[in-house]
């Protein structure tokens with residue numbers, strides 16, 4: 001039995017996941033919770049190599065290959081890092097997990113949520129988040145925040161508005177399906193309010 005908790009952070013690009021992840025990690029540490037922050041795709045060496053592939057704007061990657069690459073990176077991260085940490089009693093804060101694939105590849109790429117769930121089941125072998133914090137922002141706000149970053153857009157970020165609308169829609173479907181695990185947080189609020197809402201959403205686990 002694992003005693004660590006798995007908390008995942010989800011949302012479309014520009015929703016504010018990474019800002020929340022860093023703040024929540026610091027707050028949990030302050031409260032004496034042993035916690036490690038990891039990100040997807042990546043987090044361990046082999047998965048970081050896959051991350052370079054899936055982000056490269058010069059590559060054409062077929063949607064099915066893309067779904068399998070994200071699942072492969074996830075399988076590696078789960079075996080090498082997430083499961084051992086949880087077994088040791090460490091909490092794992094994960095910036096994206098299976099729901100990202102369900103939303104982006106299932107919804108955005110229109111491969112279907114159930115198909116993507118199946119390949120991910122193979123990859124993660126039953127691991128379930130204890131709680132998922134879904135940052136919800138208007139797709140236009142998310143896109144605007146991306147454009148304001150001082151770096152070129154990555155491969156998936158170059159997708160059109162309707163791709164992100166389908167992705168955001170799939171996230172809301174997942175929320176409706178499992179409101180006990182997934183908690184909706186307003187990503188347009190200031191960072192301190194987002195952090196407070198996240199702490200409230202995991203208060204029963206603390």
Ligand code: TYD
Nearest residue numbers: 013040041070096097100101104105156157
């Ligand atoms: P992310 O690391 O959140 O981007 P950044 O750190 O630059 O904010 O995710 C990289 C991209 O990969 C992002 O556009 C979302 C996408 N993605 C998927 O399409 N499916 C997945 O399963 C995952 C984990 C990410």
